[in-house]
Amino acid sequence: MKSLGKIYQPQKEEKKIYRLWEKSGYFNPDNLPKTKKGYFSIIMPPPNANDPLHIGHAVFVSLEDLITRYQRLKGKRALWLPGTDHAGFETQIVFEKKLEKEGKSRFDFTREEFYQLVYQYTKKNQKTVYQQLKKLGASCDFSRKKFTLDKDIIKIVLNTFEKLYQDGLIYRGERIVNYCPKHQTAFSDLEVKYEEEKGTLFYIQYPLKDGGAVEVATTRPETIFGDMALAINPNDKRYQKLIGKIAIEPLTKREIPIIEDKRVEQDFGTGVLKITPAHDPTDFEIAQDHRLLPRRVIDFQGRLNELAGSLKGLKVLEAREKTIEILKQNNLLIKTEEITHRVGHCYKCHSTIEPMIMSQWFISVNKPFGKEKKSLRDRAIEAVKTKKIKIIPKNFEKNFYHWMKNLKDWNISRQIWWGIPIPVYYCQEQKTEKCQKEKGIIVSQKKLKECPYCHSQNIVKDPDVLDTWFSSGQWPFATLMTAKKGDFEKFYPTDVMETGWDILFFWVARMIMLGIYCTGKIPFKTVYLHGLVRDKDRQKMSKSKGNVIDPLGVIENYGADALRMALIMGTGLGSDIILSEEKIKGFRNFANKVWNASRFVLMNIDDLKKKPNLTKSDQKILKDFQRVIKKVEKHLDNFRFNLAAETVYRYFWFTFADKIIEEMKIRIRENKNKESAQYLLYLILKNSLIILHPFMPFITESVWQSLPEIKGEKREKMILIEKWPTSL
RNA sequence: GCGCGUAUAGCUCAGUUGGUUAGAGCGUCCGUUUUACAUGCGGAAGGUCGUUGGUUCGAGUCCAACUACGCGCACCA
Numbered sequence: 108m109k110s111l112g113k114i115y116q117p118q119k120e121e122k123k124i125y126r127l128w129e130k131s132g133y134f135n136p137d138n139l140p141k142t143k144k145g146y147f148s149i150i151m152p153p154p155n156a157n158d159p160l161h162i163g164h165a166v167f168v169s170l171e172d173l174i175t176r177y178q179r180l181k182g183k184r185a186l187w188l189p190g191t192d193h194a195g196f197e198t199q200i201v202f203e204k205k206l207e208k209e210g211k212s213r214f215d216f217t218r219e220e221f222y223q224l225v226y227q228y229t230k231k232n233q234k235t236v237y238q239q240l241k242k243l244g245a246s247c248d249f250s251r252k253k254f255t256l257d258k259d260i261i262k263i264v265l266n267t268f269e270k271l272y273q274d275g276l277i278y279r280g281e282r283i284v285n286y287c288p289k290h291q292t293a294f295s296d297l298e299v300k301y302e303e304e305k306g307t308l309f310y311i312q313y314p315l316k317d318g319g320a321v322e323v324a325t326t327r328p329e330t331i332f333g334d335m336a337l338a339i340n341p342n343d344k345r346y347q348k349l350i351g352k353i354a355i356e357p358l359t360k361r362e363i364p365i366i367e368d369k370r371v372e373q374d375f376g377t378g379v380l381k382i383t384p385a386h387d388p389t390d391f392e393i394a395q396d397h398r399l400l401p402r403r404v405i406d407f408q409g410r411l412n413e414l415a416g417s418l419k420g421l422k423v424l425e426a427r428e429k430t431i432e433i434l435k436q437n438n439l440l441i442k443t444e445e446i447t448h449r450v451g452h453c454y455k456c457h458s459t460i461e462p463m464i465m466s467q468w469f470i471s472v473n474k475p476f477g478k479e480k481k482s483l484r485d486r487a488i489e490a491v492k493t494k495k496i497k498i499i500p501k502n503f504e505k506n507f508y509h510w511m512k513n514l515k516d517w518n519i520s521r522q523i524w525w526g527i528p529i530p531v532y533y534c535q536e537q538k539t540e541k542c543q544k545e546k547g548i549i550v551s552q553k554k555l556k557e558c559p560y561c562h563s564q565n566i567v568k569d570p571d572v573l574d575t576w577f578s579s580g581q582w583p584f585a586t587l588m589t590a591k592k593g594d595f596e597k598f599y600p601t602d603v604m605e606t607g608w609d610i611l612f613f614w615v616a617r618m619i620m621l622g623i624y625c626t627g628k629i630p631f632k633t634v635y636l637h638g639l640v641r642d643k644d645r646q647k648m649s650k651s652k653g654n655v656i657d658p659l660g661v662i663e664n665y666g667a668d669a670l671r672m673a674l675i676m677g678t679g680l681g682s683d684i685i686l687s688e689e690k691i692k693g694f695r696n697f698a699n700k701v702w703n704a705s706r707f708v709l710m711n712i713d714d715l716k717k718k719p720n721l722t723k724s725d726q727k728i729l730k731d732f733q734r735v736i737k738k739v740e741k742h743l744d745n746f747r748f749n750l751a752a753e754t755v756y757r758y759f760w761f762t763f764a765d766k767i768i769e770e771m772k773i774r775i776r777e778n779k780n781k782e783s784a785q786y787l788l789y790l791i792l793k794n795s796l797i798i799l800h801p802f803m804p805f806i807t808e809s810v811w812q813s814l815p816e817i818k819g820e821k822r823e824k825m826i827l828i829e830k831w832p833t834s835l
Numbered sequence: 836g837c838g839c840g841u842a843u844a845g846c847u848c849a850g851u852u853g854g855u856u857a858g859a860g861c862g863u864c865c866g867u868u869u870u871a872c873a874u875g876c877g878g879a880a881g882g883u884c885g886u887u888g889g890u891u892c893g894a895g896u897c898c899a900a901c902u903a904c905g906c907g908c909a910c911c912a
Contacts, residue, residue: 389910389912506838679849689861690848
């Protein structure tokens with residue numbers, strides 16, 4: 108008690124307290140006292156192992172630790188399983204930037220060497236991440252921590268690949284993919300950011316073989332070299348007589364057919380669409396239906412190839428200008444028009460995405476399979492529709508359905524070096540029927556020297572790696588199957604998946620699809636989505652804007668408890684989290700209030716040796732408090748964390764500190780029913796600490812350690828494993 | 836085009852099933868330092884809860900329309 112100074116100093120207390128918890132071993136649910144029954148589990152969304160934690164991570168730590176601690180208090184054997192993600196593409200970019208600063212690139216190393224370097228780098232970062240989690244007060248079980256590149260995790264991921272392949276749900280195909288010429292890799296549809304942009308629509312004349320001409324509008328004249336047809340809408344009366352005729356592609360004078368297809372919009376441009384199957388998704392689809400072959404004219408560096416003749420080697424934009432010049436000289440450019448259209452950009456470097464034909468691995472999300480004859484997509488939708496999985500806030504369920512409805516096959520190949528290699532070889536000779544039937548594809552997790560079917564040694568390893576979300580999509584069951592024996596049976600399906608709404612599609616949807624596919628069960632019962640952290644001006648926090656709040660700096664200055672409260676209170680369900688230093692200061696003050704109220708109580712009850720009877724009016728005060736506890740409990744059970752926090756906050760400060768303590772102060776001083784007053788203070792303080800503990804774990808534990816012994820009063824040695832108060 | 840969301844005090848935001856004088860933090864003004872806390876305490880100013888209409892005994896809360904802003908998805912060449 109004497110040790111409690113006038114001002115709460117989190118820096119002094121937090122380290123000490125965390126060590127106390129760690130020594131107890133209670134973060135591991137297996138070590139909890141026998142009084143804790145029933146299992147509760149939450150898997151941590153693995154932070155990328157390429158950077159220290161930022162404020163966004165502090166949000167999930169605050170919320171998930173809050174949930175875990177609450178469940179522990181409520182008597183559950185609560186498991187919060189931590190881990191880190193290798194974050195394929197993201198990490199490779201971060202690491203390559205680092206190399207760039209040293210004047211190097213990944214091409215200065217062999218692929219093996221590069222992989223090892225990044226591996227070491229992520230290992231180092233993981234240490235930092237785990238230290239930071241501790242600073243935030245995370246009560247996760249570090250003895251179960253996992254990494255997406257742990258051998259046992261990789262094995263599960265590759266098994267899933269194999270299973271999907273055998274079930275015909277994964278296929279290799281030549282498709283139009285989203286290709287970033289700078290990063291030289293393809294992406295899934297989700298990694299493309301579409302933005303409104305001003306562009307020019309060029310009206311170009313295509314001569315007809317039989318004489319005459321037709322006008323075509325395009326924003327990408329440089330792809331004329333890849334034109335394989337012109338298309339018009341079958342209902343377009345203007346062009347009926349052109350169907351079946353031959354047009355002359357105006358640059359290299361190739362003869363191309365005029366076809367009809369209802370995907371052509373009559374109202375756009377001239378109503379005539381040039382079909383460039385190799386470089387446009389719609390054109391690709393139309394070409395497939397009309398059996399037109401793609402003609403690739405742009406290479407993987409984003410430059411025109413030899414099919415463009417003199418324009419070979421020019422970048423797309425340069426080629427566009429040149430093309431227009433040539434067309435002008437030949438009087439084939441009729442007019443230009445300014446338009447705004449949506450253009451896809453690489454979410455990382457903002458380069459214009461080049462739709463390209465590439466051989467890639469896709470997951471068939473819409474193909475029915477199994478006894479139920481339902482697709483991955485439909486099974487996921489059903490899990491949410493039937494409320495097996497609940498999404499909070501509820502309106503995200505609609506977003507989820509909307510997105511799932513539009514879902515197309517998922518490209519999981521990435522042309523990068525950092526990640527889990529696709530476990531496939533290609534037999535180049537295909538000497539046996541079996542080889543040919545498989546189109547030379549050999550799925551194998553082991554290193555192969557020859558084709559297992561025809562024994563040809565002319566085999567090639569697939570050079571690509573898997574999309575990171577393919578592995579993290581298996582995270583809930585992969586972790587529980589490997590962290591500790593028996594965990595999967597006890598803890599799966601997990602209770603809560605808590606993460607940011609920005610990765611609902613990237614991650615959550617994929618976990619649902621892959622979880623159900625691999626285990627036959629949903630991966631989690633409730634999805635809780637939190638908002639993005641923004642600054643006072645509603646700006647997204649980013650390094651480049653210079654408005655980032657470093658969680659560790661905040662902890663250093665104001666304490667982890669203050670930061671956690673600031674992230675939870677005043678934040679409505681589903682809305683973004685507005686954070687400012689002033690707000691954090693406010694909760695630092697609250698921590699100090701808790702400290703001093705506790706100090707006062709401890710100083711004034713040290714002569715209370717045994718439990719007295721309470722006066723009637725004191726019993727009433729206790730009853731009011733009981734109602735507050737119930738309210739907090741209800742809010743927590745409903746995932747209304749901000750309301751729960753506000754309820755505790757207001758009761759502690761405005762009722763307990765401002766009113767009850769002030770009244771009792773006088774009674775103790777004037778010796779009026781003094782013992783009842785003292786005992787009341789003790790009871791309210793003790794139980795306030797418990798209900799406050801999930802929000803502010805450090806200070807509550809710290810005070811708990813100083814509570815005096817009172818005859819007839821029992822309590823746990825650590826508030827961490829106390830029981831949530833039910834009746835007072 | 837389809838879908839979702841937001842609009843409450845000077846600023847940033849809470850306000851679950853509609854119900855007594857609409858809340859917090861920061862800021863402003865006045866007072867306050869001998870006794871838990873000035874990271875405090877007491878008090879004050881400040882809101883026609885975006886607009887209009889509707890349901891209701893009663894609406895910040897439900898419904899409709901409108902206005903403004905934001906976001907997601909989609910094959911506009």
